[in-house]
Structure formats: C-alpha cells, structure tokens
Amino acid sequence: MLINFHLMKFTISAIDSKSNARAGSITTDHGEIETPIFMPVGTVGSVKGIYAQDLKDHIDAQIILGNTYHLYLRPGTEIIEQAGGIQKFNAWNKPMLTDSGGFQVFSLAHRRKITEEGVTFSSHIDGSKHLFTPENVMDIQRKIGADIIMAFDECPPYPCDKTYAKESMELTHRWLERCITHFNNTQPLYGHNQTLFPIVQGSTYKDLRKESAEKIASMEQDGNAIGGVSVGEPIELMYEMTEIACSILPKDKPRYLMGVGTPENILDCIEMGIDMFDCVMPTRNGRNGTIFTRNGIMNMKNKKWANDFSPIDAESDLFADQQYSKAYLRHLYTAKEQLGGIIGSLHNLHFYLWLVKEARKHIIEGNFTTWKANILPKISQKL
Secondary structure, eight states: OOOOOOOOEEEEEEEOTTSSOEEEEEEETTEEEEESEEEOBOTTSSOTTOOHHHHHHTSOOOOEEEEHHHHHHTTOHHHHHHHTSHHHHTTOOSOEEEEOSHHHHHHTGGGEEEOSSOEEEEOTTTOOEEEEOHHHHHHHHHHHTOSEEEOOOOOOOSSOOHHHHHHHHHHHHHHHHHHHHHHHTSOOSSSSOOEEEOEEOOTTOHHHHHHHHHHHHHTOOSOEEEOSOSSSOOHHHHHHHHHHHHHHSOTTSOEEETTOOOHHHHHHHHHHTOOEEEOSHHHHHHHHTEEEETTEEEETTSGGGTTOOSBSOTTOOOHHHHHSBHHHHHHHHHTTOHHHHHHHHHHHHHHHHHHHHHHHHHHHHTOHHHHHHHHHHHHHSBO
C-alpha cells in the first residue's frame, strides 16, 4: 500500500502590518528552515568553492539547491543512490531542494525538442541523447533524494508571443498533473519525506499568470513556486508577475520565487509575500570580484582598494571579513588566485543570509517596511 508523504509543515509566526511580508518556518525531516530564506545554489551538489561545513558554521545556510539536469548527467543517479542519497553524498545533512531541469532545458534551446511526452535533449558534456518526462523527472528526483522537489515545467523565453506563452503554460499544467500522479504513486527511497512544489508560468502576460497561479493553487500541494522570471524581462515586469501570483497562491503555504536575485529584488519580493529565494549571483559575483555589504557594493578589482588595509567588512561577524583586508582581497583577485573567489563567495553568501535573517527579525518586530526603506539605499550604492 502506498503512503502519501505530505508531511512538510509551514508555520507563519508573524505578518508585517504594512505589507505582505511574513516570517515563518518550514519543517522537513532534515531540519527546520526559517523564512524568508535564501538558498545557496549547489548545481552539481556543491556550492562552488565552499565546504559544506563552512555553509553550516560560518554562513548559517539552512537549505541549499541541487540541479536535476546536472546531477542526472554527472555523476548520475546510480552513484547518488549507492551513496544513500544526495545529503550523504555531499556531506550536507540539512534540507535540500532540487529543481526539475526545466530551466536547463530552456537554456539549451539549440539542443532540445519539446513534445507532449517530454523533452529530448543532447547532453552539453558529450552530446548524448536523453529524454526527460514528468514521470522520469520525478523518479530522478526520488533517487537524488532532496527534501523539496520541483515539478517538470517548460520555462518560456523572454520575449515570447502570447500564443507560445499560453501553449507552454498549458503544457506545463498537463505535465504537472502527470508529475503529481507519479509522485503520489511512488515512495521516497531514503527514509525521509519529500515534498513536490508546482511552478507558476505564463511569461509576462497578466491573464496567463493569473490562470496559472489559480491552476497551481487548485492542485493543493504543500508549497508553490513562481518560475519563468529573471530570464531577461524588465524588473518591473518581474515584480508585476510576482505580485499577481502572490495574490492568488495560498497564504498558508510557502512561496518560492525561482532564480531571484539582487539584494534589492529579494527585499522587494519579501514585501510581496515571497518566502524562498535562490540565485547564483552571490557566488558568481563573488568569484568575479563584486562584494555586497550592508553599506554598499564594492568592486574589489578597483585600484582604490590597493592600499586599504581595513577589514573586508568591519560590521560582519564572518571570520574572513575580519581576518583579511580589502587590499589583500584585491591582490588575490588581480593575481587570479582561487582564494579570492572563495573569500568573495563566502562573504556574499554570508551577506545574503544575514539580509534575509534581518528581514525576518524586522517582520517579527513589526517594523519591516521602515527598516527596508532605510537599508535599501545603503546596500544598493556603489562604493
């Protein structure tokens, strides 16, 4: 007899009186996640250049991402299954989320063919042919073993005409029904529960976004995601599509905005009622020399830092921010030393997690909008 493992819990502890921002907690078998939360991206099972222990001890990450497409191709689900699931394979014994590969399929437009059955694509590694269907993507994510897994969707490009956007959205909805059916007819493999999140699509068309959000809400899953944003559309449109979805998706379930974004984007979308975020920006920018701080954004390759021997960030409690100077970090970047990207990534992830933790604190204290109005100009300025 099959048992439905829908045991993830979401509790809201505070709602901001002047906005839709809320503080809550998501309970999984691998631990509790305090929301709003930022999730570091670990595409192939690792956050680039960062030890799992540092994620726990110094960044205070509560959940990280893995990527179904990349983990399926390398190392392959057989190896992950032999290891006992992704958390045992990568030494991360806390919650994980895997995306479904839909965005990677979108980004490989020249390498794939979409049909009702699924997506046939060529591996970017060796050119080999593969097929993703709603059913086998559920199986793959069962074998990877993340706590939260995503429905298989099609992410339309921006811009796209309304006919394509509508057909794509309807295909995503049909695939979702197949995902849910297969998910409910299969079991977790490693003794912990898994939860399936559907994804709202509809490109930048208000009526399609509304229709998709209503469809996703009707599926009554334990959490919901908003996809197809941060793909090149203007920020104003991204905010508009997010606000439409938030107005429809259930208030008592977590809302995940996929692939967003800058610190400013995150605070703006927390204000709309988003609970979960992910983005490669902190690590990508950290590797390239851009450092986010509570006083502004620093380009560490700028010559102005060459003889600045003050700490990287005197207000941060991250060990690297206190131990190393701006001059030393600039030297590492200009010398193309790997340590520069590691320190930059550590710092940026620490900052992002600090930012959402501060947002949570101020939601609970009841002064989120005032705090946000004061901090946004500071964190957005170029230093």
